Amino acid sequence: MKLPLRVIALLSIFTTPVFAQSTVNSSEAALPTGEEVAAHINSRDEGEAVSRKLSIEMRDRRGKTRQRETMSYRKYFDGEKRTVIFYLSPKNIKDTAFLTYDYNDPKVEDNQWLYLPALRKVRRISASDRGDYFLGTDMTYEDIKLETRVSTADFNFQTLGTCDADGKPGLQIEGTPKTKEIARELGYSKTQFCVDNEIWMIRTSQFWDIKGNLLKTITISNIAQIQGIWTQQNIDVENHKTGHSTGLTFSEVDYQSPVPDDIFTTNAIKRGL
Amino acid sequence: MPLNVGCSTLPVPQHADRKLHPANKQASTPRARFFLATISATLISLLCTLLSYSLHAAELQSSVITSALWSASSHNFKRQSYQLTLEPEFILRFENRAKLTALSRLRSISLDALSPEKVTDDAYSPYSKPLFIGNSSEFELREFYLELPSDNYYFTLGKQQVVWGKADGLKVLDIVNPQSYREFILEDFDDSRIPQWMANIETTVGEWDTQFLWIPDQSYHVLATEGGLYMPTSSLILPEPQAGVSVTVKPFKRPGRTLMDSDIGLRLSRFWKGWDLSLNYLYQYDNFALLHQRRSFTINGPHVEIEPQYRRTHVLGGSFSNAFDNWVLRGELAYFTDRYFLAEGLSDSDGITKGKEMSYVVGLDWAGLENTLISGQLFQSVALNRQSATVRDKSDSTLSLLVNHTLLNETLELRLIWLANSNIGDGLVRLRVTYEWQDNLKTWVSGDTFYGSEEGIFGQFDDNDRLTFGVELAFE
Numbered sequence: 001m002k003l004p005l006r007v008i009a010l011l012s013i014f015t016t017p018v019f020a021q022s023t024v025n026s027s028e029a030a031l032p033t034g035e036e037v038a039a040h041i042n043s044r045d046e047g048e049a050v051s052r053k054l055s056i057e058m059r060d061r062r063g064k065t066r067q068r069e070t071m072s073y074r075k076y077f078d079g080e081k082r083t084v085i086f087y088l089s090p091k092n093i094k095d096t097a098f099l100t101y102d103y104n105d106p107k108v109e110d111n112q113w114l115y116l117p118a119l120r121k122v123r124r125i126s127a128s129d130r131g132d133y134f135l136g137t138d139m140t141y142e143d144i145k146l147e148t149r150v151s152t153a154d155f156n157f158q159t160l161g162t163c164d165a166d167g168k169p170g171l172q173i174e175g176t177p178k179t180k181e182i183a184r185e186l187g188y189s190k191t192q193f194c195v196d197n198e199i200w201m202i203r204t205s206q207f208w209d210i211k212g213n214l215l216k217t218i219t220i221s222n223i224a225q226i227q228g229i230w231t232q233q234n235i236d237v238e239n240h241k242t243g244h245s246t247g248l249t250f251s252e253v254d255y256q257s258p259v260p261d262d263i264f265t266t267n268a269i270k271r272g273l
Numbered sequence: 274m275p276l277n278v279g280c281s282t283l284p285v286p287q288h289a290d291r292k293l294h295p296a297n298k299q300a301s302t303p304r305a306r307f308f309l310a311t312i313s314a315t316l317i318s319l320l321c322t323l324l325s326y327s328l329h330a331a332e333l334q335s336s337v338i339t340s341a342l343w344s345a346s347s348h349n350f351k352r353q354s355y356q357l358t359l360e361p362e363f364i365l366r367f368e369n370r371a372k373l374t375a376l377s378r379l380r381s382i383s384l385d386a387l388s389p390e391k392v393t394d395d396a397y398s399p400y401s402k403p404l405f406i407g408n409s410s411e412f413e414l415r416e417f418y419l420e421l422p423s424d425n426y427y428f429t430l431g432k433q434q435v436v437w438g439k440a441d442g443l444k445v446l447d448i449v450n451p452q453s454y455r456e457f458i459l460e461d462f463d464d465s466r467i468p469q470w471m472a473n474i475e476t477t478v479g480e481w482d483t484q485f486l487w488i489p490d491q492s493y494h495v496l497a498t499e500g501g502l503y504m505p506t507s508s509l510i511l512p513e514p515q516a517g518v519s520v521t522v523k524p525f526k527r528p529g530r531t532l533m534d535s536d537i538g539l540r541l542s543r544f545w546k547g548w549d550l551s552l553n554y555l556y557q558y559d560n561f562a563l564l565h566q567r568r569s570f571t572i573n574g575p576h577v578e579i580e581p582q583y584r585r586t587h588v589l590g591g592s593f594s595n596a597f598d599n600w601v602l603r604g605e606l607a608y609f610t611d612r613y614f615l616a617e618g619l620s621d622s623d624g625i626t627k628g629k630e631m632s633y634v635v636g637l638d639w640a641g642l643e644n645t646l647i648s649g650q651l652f653q654s655v656a657l658n659r660q661s662a663t664v665r666d667k668s669d670s671t672l673s674l675l676v677n678h679t680l681l682n683e684t685l686e687l688r689l690i691w692l693a694n695s696n697i698g699d700g701l702v703r704l705r706v707t708y709e710w711q712d713n714l715k716t717w718v719s720g721d722t723f724y725g726s727e728e729g730i731f732g733q734f735d736d737n738d739r740l741t742f743g744v745e746l747a748f749e
Contacts, residue, residue, distance in 0.1 A: 060681070060682070060684075064711075066711070067712065089749065090712040090747070090749065091336050091338065091712075091713060091747040091748075091749055092712055092713065092715065092747060093712075109547070109596065109597075109598075111596070112596075113549075118461070118463055119436075119462075119463070120434060120436040120463060121436055121439075122549075124439075124549060124594040124595070124596055124601050124603070125596065125601070125640075126596040126597075126598065126599055126601050126638070126640045127596055127598075128596075128598050128599040128640060128641070129599075129640045131643065132640070132643055132644050133644060133682065133683070135683065136682040136683035136684065137682070138682075187643065242682070244682050262477075265482070265544075266542075266544070266549065267427075267475065267482050267542075271420070271427070
């Protein structure tokens with residue numbers, strides 16, 4: 001699972017991006033547009049399917065940590081992407097599972113389900129819940145669904161200039177929600193992210209809340225090629241409002257082993273792994 | 274009349290009379306029972322361990338949940354109960370993807386009025402009955418099943434829970450397993466549902482996921498009996514005693530043929546154009562016993578002999594859910610071909626009126642506020658084709674409201690559940706605050722307040738309002 005970027009709006013002059021922000025100048029006039037960068041990000045090879053372990057560490061402002069171990073699968077089908085996450089531990093959340101169908105057609109609402117073992121029922125989730133935080137993490141349901149993609153259906157993107165992408169020059173992109181309603185649903189008024197334009201992966205991103213306050217910063221590290229596909233293995237999310245943070249670590253990433261279609265069903269999330 | 278409770282629909286027991294419940298329990302001593310419980314738990318652990326070696330299990334997982342509950346009356350803060358529970362679970366995973374799950378529960382309660390033994394224990398089948406240890410403790414093998422996946426089939430064989438339906442707490446289609454009402458509906462359904470031995474076979478036929486159930490284990494709803502804190506008293510449930518009429522109660526008449534008296538279930542479900550749909554069929558014994566009455570005149574005056582018994586019914590139903598913007602629309606319906614209602618007056622010779630029943634629930638979830646779920650449901654039960662007048666109304670409606678809000682990255686949860694019956698005007702309000710200190714440690718405080726006429730399903734427990742403090746600790 002990677003960092004979702006749905007992102008954002010106008011750059012506030014009062015905000016100081018973590019990454020080196022530079023203004024657009026004449027030498028950068030030839031930089032690709034925000035929409036072009038978004039298209040590159042979204043067309044990057046992610047493999048037809050992937051399975052991987054995901055460890056989630058949640059830390060509150062006092063340093064108290066909670067640890068979750070999950071197994072997740074993602075697969076592209078004709079016209080849609082399906083993602084499923086199974087919680088393996090600890091006991092209090094074990095067997096919880098999340099399933100989402102993300103359709104290519106932006107006019108079609110996504111379908112999402114959550115299996116809650118205490119109720120032993122699969123609960124349908126409104127796609128408008130996408131701005132809610134996912135099971136206590138600092139990622140939203142939308143973040144989880146998008147993984148490494150950005151949502152061109154929700155945001156207008158523009159290139160602001162260059163930035164430092166882990167020691168290399170990158171592209172600083174800003175995203176603005178297309179409507180106020182989208183902004184409200186997502187909980188973001190704008191986003192900025194620094195893209196490594198050699199591999200079209202986002203290195204760092206920031207999100208501002210509806211009131212324009214800096215909400216969270218996401219840092220992606222340990223990017224490596226696995227089975228020929230650039231893969232992020234660590235994501236750190238810091239929530240500036242709450243002081244809470246979430247660390248995601250991917251392991252046993254496998255793009256080659258077959259992922260059965262029937263794992264992306266409500267029956268499968270009820271049965272668990 | 275279905276009883277809509279805490280988010281559950283209890284077809285109202287036609288009978289639940291304290292006199293119905295035989296007081297004679299098995300004669301083994303508490304020490305012997307405790308010994309047996311300990312032996313059983315040890316044997317299960319040993320069995321799992323042996324299987325892991327003999328069948329080349331890839332992995333053995335074990336965990337234990339311990340919990341403690343203190344309850345006190347909301348009126349005078351007098352202690353209602355102190356309850357300790359131990360739930361060990363073992364899961365064996367085999368190399369061929371098969372999985373064996375064993376979950377047991379040892380529970381001890383300090384207060385006689387909530388004693389595990391003060392229930393209609395005849396409702397349990399001999400294969401599913403908990404082991405009562407003295408007056409205050411019980412040991413139960415809650416679940417013990419083997420999951421066997423194959424190419425197009427998925428077998429789940431053994432003692433298990435099967436949950437149908439889309440309703441949030443209200444029970445319309447969630448009727449495969451019976452339920453214990455020892456604490457009315459205040460206990461979590463996962464804990465109060467009575468697991469049964471069954472074969473659960475799932476496969477895919479075309480676009481439909483198909484589930485077939487064969488349930489030879491005949492266990493039924495368990496109710497609190499005389500002396501029990503939540504023994505039903507509503508006249509909607511129990512026949513009104515008549516002055517000068519003597520009453521005797523015969524033992525429960527249980528179906529006794531393992532094969533012929535099995536329940537059978539079938540569910541077809543699919544995802545179609547954004548809709549989650551299911552069609553359900555169940556051929557089962559109604560989980561509430563009907564109180565068959567025989568009236569006669571003796572030399573001492575009028576006399577009634579009551580024989581609790583179980584009758585079959587076909588259940589046809591279905592469910593749906595879909596999401597629209599901020600809203601999720603859910604619903605389910607069940608049609609019972611053979612229902613037995615409490616007859617009004619003395620004109621009916623056996624005190625029971627046969628008819629049919631249609632129950633349904635429609636729910637709307639709204640998620641327009643961050644980390645908040647607001648859910649409203651309308652449950653309605655309609656009695657059809659009644660052969661004579663019944664104590665219950667033809668139509669009975671209950672509304673439910675659920676508000677759930679989480680804070681502090683879901684470590685703090687606030688929950689309100691309000692159930693209101695519109696026929697009687699009674700209801701139940703439940704408030705709960707849960708805090709998760711660590712992954713394996715949580716505490717909660719809750720208040721359960723009944724209100725309304727004592728004739729009502731909720732109002733009958735108006736004196737039993739309670740405050741509860743709970744602690745749960747898990748080990749892996």
